Amino acid sequence: MSQSRIGILHPGNMGVSVAASFKTAGNEVLWASDGRSEATRQRAQDAGLNDAVTVRALCETCSIIVSVCPPHAARDVASEVLGYGFNGHYVDANAISPQIAVSLDVLFASAGGSFVDGGIIGGPAWTSGNTWLYLSGSTAAEIASILAGGALGVACIGEVPGKASALKMCYAAYSKGTTALLAAILAAATHYGVREELEDQWAQDDPDFSEQTLARIRRVTAKAWRYIGEMQEISATFQAAGVPGEFHLAAAEIYRRMDGLEQRSELPSLEEILLRLIQP
Amino acid sequence: MSQSRIGILHPGNMGVSVAASFKTAGNEVLWASDGRSEATRQRAQDAGLNDAVTVRALCETCSIIVSVCPPHAARDVASEVLGYGFNGHYVDANAISPQIAVSLDVLFASAGGSFVDGGIIGGPAWTSGNTWLYLSGSTAAEIASILAGGALGVACIGEVPGKASALKMCYAAYSKGTTALLAAILAAATHYGVREELEDQWAQDDPDFSEQTLARIRRVTAKAWRYIGEMQEISATFQAAGVPGEFHLAAAEIYRRMDGLEQRSELPSLEEILLRLIQP
Numbered sequence: 246m247s248q249s250r251i252g253i254l255h256p257g258n259m260g261v262s263v264a265a266s267f268k269t270a271g272n273e274v275l276w277a278s279d280g281r282s283e284a285t286r287q288r289a290q291d292a293g294l295n296d297a298v299t300v301r302a303l304c305e306t307c308s309i310i311v312s313v314c315p316p317h318a319a320r321d322v323a324s325e326v327l328g329y330g331f332n333g334h335y336v337d338a339n340a341i342s343p344q345i346a347v348s349l350d351v352l353f354a355s356a357g358g359s360f361v362d363g364g365i366i367g368g369p370a371w372t373s374g375n376t377w378l379y380l381s382g383s384t385a386a387e388i389a390s391i392l393a394g395g396a397l398g399v400a401c402i403g404e405v406p407g408k409a410s411a412l413k414m415c416y417a418a419y420s421k422g423t424t425a426l427l428a429a430i431l432a433a434a435t436h437y438g439v440r441e442e443l444e445d446q447w448a449q450d451d452p453d454f455s456e457q458t459l460a461r462i463r464r465v466t467a468k469a470w471r472y473i474g475e476m477q478e479i480s481a482t483f484q485a486a487g488v489p490g491e492f493h494l495a496a497a498e499i500y501r502r503m504d505g506l507e508q509r510s511e512l513p514s515l516e517e518i519l520l521r522l523i524q525p
Numbered sequence: 526m527s528q529s530r531i532g533i534l535h536p537g538n539m540g541v542s543v544a545a546s547f548k549t550a551g552n553e554v555l556w557a558s559d560g561r562s563e564a565t566r567q568r569a570q571d572a573g574l575n576d577a578v579t580v581r582a583l584c585e586t587c588s589i590i591v592s593v594c595p596p597h598a599a600r601d602v603a604s605e606v607l608g609y610g611f612n613g614h615y616v617d618a619n620a621i622s623p624q625i626a627v628s629l630d631v632l633f634a635s636a637g638g639s640f641v642d643g644g645i646i647g648g649p650a651w652t653s654g655n656t657w658l659y660l661s662g663s664t665a666a667e668i669a670s671i672l673a674g675g676a677l678g679v680a681c682i683g684e685v686p687g688k689a690s691a692l693k694m695c696y697a698a699y700s701k702g703t704t705a706l707l708a709a710i711l712a713a714a715t716h717y718g719v720r721e722e723l724e725d726q727w728a729q730d731d732p733d734f735s736e737q738t739l740a741r742i743r744r745v746t747a748k749a750w751r752y753i754g755e756m757q758e759i760s761a762t763f764q765a766a767g768v769p770g771e772f773h774l775a776a777a778e779i780y781r782r783m784d785g786l787e788q789r790s791e792l793p794s795l796e797e798i799l800l801r802l803i804q805p
Contacts, residue, residue, distance in 0.1 A: 343717055366726055377729075379722070402722050411717030416726055418710045423703060429768045430698045436766035437623055437691030442659070442682050446646055446696055449657075486716035487805035488709045491775035498769045525767035 248272055249391050252297065252307035254322050255281060260313035261288040262369035263338070263378070266395030267311075268293060277303045304329040309388065311336040313365070317474035323349050327356055334388055338363035338378060340417060340475040342482040343407030350382065350406040359384045362406040364413025370397035381408035414482040418493065421465075421472055422479070425496035428462045428503075431515070432522035463512045469503035476500060528552055529671050532577065532587035534602050535561060540593035541568040542649035543618070543658070546675030547591075548573060557583045584609040589668065591616040593645070597754035603629050607636055614668055618643035618658060620697060620755040622762040623687030630662065630686040639664045642686040644693025650677035661688035694762040698773065701745075701752055702759070705776035708742045708783075711795070712802035743792045749783035756780060 249272045253264040256276050264274045275297045276289045289296065297303040304310065304326055310333065312322045319339040326335060335353050337346060337360070346362040353360035360382055367376030377398040380389050385401040393399035402408055434440040444455040465472070476497035480490035502521050506513045529552045533544040536556050544554045555577045556569045569576065577583040584590065584606055590613065592602045599619040606615060615633050617626060617640070626642040633640035640662055647656030657678040660669050665681040673679035682688055714720040724735040745752070756777035764770035782801050786793045 377726070402719070405718070408717060408719055408722075411714070412719040412722050412726070415710050415714040415717070415719060415723050418713070419703075419707065422706060423699075426702060426706070426772055427699065429763060429772065430695050433698070433763050433766040433768045434691070434695040436768070437688060437695070437762075438685070439682070439688055439692040439695060442688075442692050443695050446657070446692070482717075483709060483713050486713040487803040488713045488716070489775035489778045491771035491778075492706055492709065495769035495771035495775075498771075523767040 249309055250275065250307045251392075252276070252303040252310040253294065254300065254303070254310060254312045254326070255314060256285055256289045256292065256294060257313065258288075259365065259369050261292050261294075262371050262376070263311065263313055263365070263397055264289075264294055265292045266370050266397035267392055269396065270392060270394030272391065275303055275307060300325055301329045304331040308333040309336065309391065310334070311338055311363075311392075313338050315471045315474060316340045316478050320345065320349075323352070327352060330356065332356055332358040334359050334361055334384060336361040336363050336380070336388060336392075337410075338365050340364070340413055340478055341410055342414060342478045342485065343411040344481065344485050345478070346407045346410040360406060361385050361388050362409040364409040364411075364416075366413060366416050370395070372396055374398070379409040379412050382406045385409075411482065414479045417475060418479045418483070421475065422492055422496050424461055424465050425472075425476070425499040426492075427458050428465075428499050428518065428522060429495065431458070431462065432519045435519045436523055459515050462518060463515060465500075466503050466506040466513055466518060468507070469500040470505075470507060472500040473497050473504065529589055530555065530587045531672075532556070532583040532590040533574065534580065534583070534590060534592045534606070535594060536565055536569045536572065536574060537593065538568075539645065539649050541572050541574075542651050542656070543591065543593055543645070543677055544569075544574055545572045546650050546677035547672055549676065550672060550674030552671065555583055555587060580605055581609045584611040588613040589616065589671065590614070591618055591643075591672075593618050595751045595754055596620045596758050600625065600629075603632070607632060610636070612636055612638040614639050614641055614664055616641040616643050616660070616668060616672075617690075618645050620644070620693055620758055621690055622694060622758045622765065623691040624761065624765050625758070626687045626690040640686060641665050641668050642689040644689040644696075646693060646696050650675070652676055654678070659689040659692050662686045665689075691762065694759045697755060698759045698763070701755065702772055702776050704741055704745050705752075705756070705779040706772075707738050708745075708779050708798065708802055709775065711738070711742065712799045715799045716803055739795050742798060743795060745780075746783050746786040746793055746798060748787070749780040750785075750787060752780040753777050753784065 275295045277300045350360040370376035381403045389401040434443045447454045476493040480493040484490035555575045557580045630640040650656035669681040714723045727734045756773040760770035760773040
């Protein structure tokens with residue numbers, strides 16, 4: 246394998262696993278420590294990433310930059326990289342609408358670089374077969390062959406930018422959309438005093454459903470702050486396709502009401518979560 | 526068992542199964558043929574229901590009236606019965622919001638009768654253990670003991686009107702809400718050219734998910750016209766509880782776009798359905 250120099254923005258929980266997978270695939274992976282937290286520094290160090298210190302230096306050193314950040318930050322990260330005159334391959338692996346991906350493609354092309362649209366499905370990629378990075382764009386096949394080989398499954402799904410983001414949006418629309426819907430349902434059931442009866446009825450269909458649902462809602466509070474933007478992106482994705490976007494506006498509002506609950510040492514109780522979801 | 530005289534409005538596919546169950550429980554069940562279709566007449570006859578001909582005569586003859594109709598017609602059916610001075614037990618078994626149930630409770634009480642809030646969960650009640658009628662209200666326990674005994678499971682869940690409707694709303698919010706959501710997702714995936722990739726990704730989580738989803742969306746077209754109102758009721762139910770109601774406004778719109786597809790001899794193809802869901 247020929248080694249590429251890849252910059253990762255930024256090595257958060259997901260990003261560092263992706264970076265480690267690129268290293269396993271035979272590449273050198275760098276990050277930029279300037280302004281990042283101590284937790285991020287520790288993660289980057291543990292994964293053996295090289296520190297370019299600044300994003301500017303990262304852009305000057307690397308032929309490929311991969312952006313892994315919350316959706317609401319995706320455009321700012323891309324702008325910063327464009328601002329440094331980066332003209333290599335820019336991979337946006339974030340949960341953004343295909344419309345934003347297409348607009349980034351235009352911007353990177355006019356700067357003389359290439360844009361690769363990406364979407365990650367699954368949790369942090371520490372074991373094979375659980376996490377996928379889908380890529381689309383004019384150079385997606387070439388980039389996929391460089392990034393593939395580690396625990397992260399990498400697949401090119403076409404030459405059209407936006408496809409990888411659309412796939413990510415459609416997948417998350419169900420997984421994260423239904424978690425928000427179930428939280429809203431349990432909040433309403435609590436309000437009307439029928440939560441126990443509802444859980445009994447669900448048990449008629451599937452004995453494990455209630456317990457799994459309760460655990461799912463408690464777990465999601467840790468990531469709710471990041472899902473607000475993702476739900477808004479899904480809503481925009483649906484609306485641009487001529488499909489009703491309100492499902493995920495409601496989901497965004499549910500995650501907004503959960504925001505802040507992640508600041509605990511333990512997961513909050515279901516009762517505390519449901520109480521927050523009811524806002525007359 | 527002591528026999529009660531029960532009027533059913535109306536013996537549609539669900540209503541006739543409910544009526545048959547009340548008969549099995551030892552009651553006499555009547556219907557009103559005036560203005561109803563030949564299909565309804567045939568169903569009522571096959572189930573051995575007695576014909577009171579008019580709704581007025583039904584109200585004069587029966588001590589219990591049970592309303593089983595599409596949600597958008599529930600208030601009209603109740604108004605008609607109130608208009609005939611009915612002062613027995615009126616059971617609304619429809620998919621209406623608890624707020625409407627409470628308002629009907631007030632109206633029947635001022636007319637000197639009693640209102641029992643009801644909600645049916647499951648399909649037509651031809652076999653035991655698959656369909657439940659939940660009841661709540663001041664006389665719900667008494668009425669439950671009269672109606673129970675056939676294939677339809679009947680349970681009183683309290684004395685407060687609105688609880689049975691709330692339970693029905695919360696249950697349908699997931700079952701019918703997710704069917705609409707999945708239809709919207711597949712429509713968006715089709716628009717962006719990633720339907721095959723999405724189905725492959727779903728298969729990673731559950732090999733049967735795509736096939737079941739496709740069958741579920743095709744099947745629901747037969748009932749979509751009736752689900753429009755039900756989704757609007759759920760949205761109102763959520764909003765009155767201080768929970769975001771937009772999930773089911775979107776679901777109502779999805780079912781509205783499916784409306785009309787039931788007029789076929791065969792279920793429409795998925796492609797035809799998805800094409801209808803995309804309306805730029």
